[in-house]
Amino acid sequence: xxxxxxxxxxVGTTGLQIRTRLEGRDDVILIxxxxxxxxxxxxRREVLNSVDLVVLCLPDDAAREAVSLIDSAEVSVIDASSxxxxxxxWIYGMPxxxxxxxxxxxxxxxxxNPGCYAITGVSMLxxxxxxxLIPADFPVTINxxxxxxxxxxxxxxxxxxxxxxxxxxxxxxxxxLGLEHKHTEExxxxxxxxxxxxxxxxxxxxxxxxxxQVPLQLWSLPGKPGPADIHAALAExxxxxxxxxxxxxxxxxxxxxxxxxxxxxxxxxxxxxFGNAARGQAVVVGLIDNLGKGASGQAVQNIxxxxxxxxxxxxxxxxxxxx
Numbered sequence: 321x322x323x324x325x326x327x328x329x330x331v332g333t334t335g336l337q338i339r340t341r342l343e344g345r346d347d348v349i350l351i352x353x354x355x356x357x358x359x360x361x362x363x364r365r366e367v368l369n370s371v372d373l374v375v376l377c378l379p380d381d382a383a384r385e386a387v388s389l390i391d392s393a394e395v396s397v398i399d400a401s402s403x404x405x406x407x408x409x410w411i412y413g414m415p416x417x418x419x420x421x422x423x424x425x426x427x428x429x430x431x432x433n434p435g436c437y438a439i440t441g442v443s444m445l446x447x448x449x450x451x452x453l454i455p456a457d458f459p460v461t462i463n464x465x466x467x468x469x470x471x472x473x474x475x476x477x478x479x480x481x482x483x484x485x486x487x488x489x490x491x492x493x494x495x496x497l498g499l500e501h502k503h504t505e506e507x508x509x510x511x512x513x514x515x516x517x518x519x520x521x522x523x524x525x526x527x528x529x530x531x532x533q534v535p536l537q538l539w540s541l542p543g544k545p546g547p548a549d550i551h552a553a554l555a556e557x558x559x560x561x562x563x564x565x566x567x568x569x570x571x572x573x574x575x576x577x578x579x580x581x582x583x584x585x586x587x588x589x590x591x592x593x594f595g596n597a598a599r600g601q602a603v604v605v606g607l608i609d610n611l612g613k614g615a616s617g618q619a620v621q622n623i624x625x626x627x628x629x630x631x632x633x634x635x636x637x638x639x640x641x642x643x
Contacts, residue, residue, distance in 0.1 A: 321347065322346070322347055322348065322349050323347065323348055323349070323372040323373060323627045323629075324349050324351050324370070324371040324372050324373075325342065325348050325349070325350055325351065325371060325372065325373045325374075325375065325623065326350075326351040326352070326367055326368065326370075326371045326373075326374050326375070327339055327350070327352075327374075327375045327377060328364070328368070328374060328375065328376050328377065328378060328386055329376060329377030329378040329382075329400075330352065330377065332377050332472065332473065333469060333472065333473065333476070333611065333615075334377045334400050334611065334615045334616050334619070335375070335377035335616075337611055337615070337616035337617075338375055338377070338400075338616045338619050338620060338623075340616075341616060341617070341620045341634035341635065342620065342623070342634055345633065345634060347627075347629055347633070348623075348627075348629075351367060351370070351371050353367055361389070364386070364389060365389045365391075368386060368389050368390050368395065369389075369390060369391055369392040369395060371395060372394075372395070372396065372627065373395070373396040373397070373398065373623060373626060373627060374386070374390065374395060374396070374397045374398070375397075375398045375400060375619055375623065376397065376398065376399045376400060376401060377400045377401075378400075378401055379401060380401045380402055380403040381403075382401075383399050383401040383403040383404070384403050384404075387399070387404075387430075393429070395429070396428070396429050396430075396431075396626050396627075397429065397430050397431070398413065398431045398432075398433055398619055398622050398623065398626070399430075399431070399432050399433060400433040400615065400619055402435060402502045402503070402506065403432075404430070404432040405432045405434065405435065405438070405506045406505060406506055406509045406510075407432070409430060410428075410430045410431065410432045411424050411425055411428040411430065411431050411432070412431075412432055412434065412510055413425060413431040413432055413433045413434055413618065413619075413622040414434050414439055414442065414443075414510075414618070415621065415622070415625060415631075416443070416557075416558060416561050416563070416564045417442070417446065417510070422625060425622055425625045425626060426625050426626060426628070428626065431622050431626065433615070433618055433619045433622060434506070434510075434614075434618060435502070435503040435506055435614070436466065436470055436503075436530060436608065436610035436611075436614025436615055437462075437464050437466070437501075437503045437507070437519070437521060437530070437532060437610075437614075438503040438506040438507050438510070439589070439608070439613065439614060439618065440464070440530065440532040440589060440606035440608050440614065441462050441464075441503075441507045441511065441517070441519075441532055441534065441606070442506075442507055442510045442511050443558075443564060443589055443591065443606055444532070444534050444554070444591060444604045444606055445460065445507070445511035445512075445513070445517075445534060446510065446511050446512060446557075447553050447554050447556075447557035447558075448550065448553055448554070448604075449511055449512040449513065450512060450557075451553045452542070453541065453543075453545050453549060453550060453553055454536075454541065455541075455542060456512055456513055456514045457513075457514040457515060458513070458541070459515065459518070460511075460513060460515075460517040460518070460534065461517065461518045461519075461520075461534070461535055462507070462517050462518070462519045462520070462532060462533065462534055463520050463522075463532075463533045463535070464519070464520070464521045464522065464530065464531065464532040464533065465521075465522045465523065465524055465530065465531050465580060466521065466522070466523050466524075466528075466529070466530045466580075466610050467523065467524070467526045467527045467528035467529045467530065467580070467581070467610060468523045468524075468525070468526070468527065469527050469528045469610065469611055470523070470528075470530075470610045470611075470614075471523065474486075475523075476527075479525065479527075480527075490525065491524065491525050492522065492523075492524045492525070493522060493523050493524070494520065494521075494522045495521060495522065495523065496519070496520070496521045499518070499519070501519055501521055503519065503521075504516050504517065504519045507519065524580075526580065526581055528581070528584055528609055528610055528611045529579075529580035529581035529582070529583070529584050529608075529609060529610065530580055530606075530607070530608050530609070530610040530614060531578055531580045531605060531606070531607055532605065532606045532608070533603055533604070533605050533606075534603070534604045534605075535601075535602075535603045536550070536601065536602045536603070536604065537600065537601060538550075538595075538600045538601060538602055539600035539601075544600065546595070546597045547569070547593055547594075547595020547596070547597055547602045548569065548595075548597075550593050550595070550602055550604060551566065551569050551593040551595075554566045554591055554593065554604070558591070562631070562632060563587050563588055563589060563613060563617075563621065563635070564588075564589045564590075564591070564613075565588070565589075565590055565591070566590075566591045566592075566593075567590060567591065567592045567593075569593065569595075571592075572592040572593060572594055573594075575592070578592065578605060578607060580607065582607060583607055583608060583609050583612065583613075584609045584611075584612070585609065585612065586609055586612050586613070586617070587609075587612050587613045587617030587618065587620070587621060587635040588608070588609075588612070588613060589606060589607070589608045589613045590606070590607045590608075591604065591605070591606050591607075592604070592605045592606075592607070593605075617635055620633075620634050620635055621635060
């Protein structure tokens with residue numbers, strides 16, 4: 321069986337990578353609009369209602385508008401923007417979130433694709449909050465660094481186009497200092513936290529890849545868990561998962577550093593628990609390709625689940641071209 325898929329916003333970084341992962345498959349027919357029709361509301365309405373599944377790779381307001389144009393109850397939607405990530409009636413598109421999340425995605429007509437920082441933060445926090453190792457009202461801090469591709473075409477140009485008037489020579493940049501980053505509420509809601517985490521994102525001079533860190537003063541947590549307890553909760557939650565894994569304590573202890581580009585081109589998310597039991601401290605770190613499991617790869621995983629295809633289809637490649 322073949323399915324018609326329309327990527328609305330296919331010329332952006334995420335849309336291009338989704339297209340690359342879907343091209344050549346015999347179970348998917350990619351539908352597109354001619355360039356002259358891309359901004360024609362009636363042409364868009366027609367194509368949005370004529371396919372089996374729509375992937376929205378648009379700014380938030382444009383994504384909401386696109387959803388409003390879909391009248392057919394038969395059309396499934398994956399929104400890769402942040403417009404619907406905490407919206408009622410939308411299923412959170414992280415299959416590894418809970419034991420029944422994959423079934424919810426498979427049955428859904430509206431799925432919100434997680435943000436890159438968010439899926440990584442939630443992957444660490446949700447199992448720890450759910451098991452009570454971290455209380456829901458605990459003051460959580462998250463530090464993260466991403467490649468500049470997460471900022472879209474403008475930021476990519478600022479870092480790569482030496483002829484741009486906004487060309488940046490920055491090696492490293494902390495941002496979101498108003499503490500209102502759009503992923504923060506998504507992390508709070510889906511981690512099960514009562515309060516917004518203190519989230520400090522940053523970018524550096526590399527194109528893609530991401531590290532997200534959750535530091536924990538273990539001595540301040542109820543029961544004073546050790547690093548092994550934190551690791552055990554994560555390992556149990558993700559046991560048997562194809563795309564989310566937890567490094568052994570032995571593997572992590574042997575590391576002197578983590579490289580944010582190590583999983584680029586994949587749909588993998590790798591968790592590490594660095595700890596010092598004697599000091600009562602730990603840092604949980606998530607490693608991800610912000611354009612893979614953090615965007616296009618996760619979208620394709622959700623496409624596969626919603627269409628009833630092999631969940632790994634288009635996701636086993638080790639190299640996806642950068643755009």
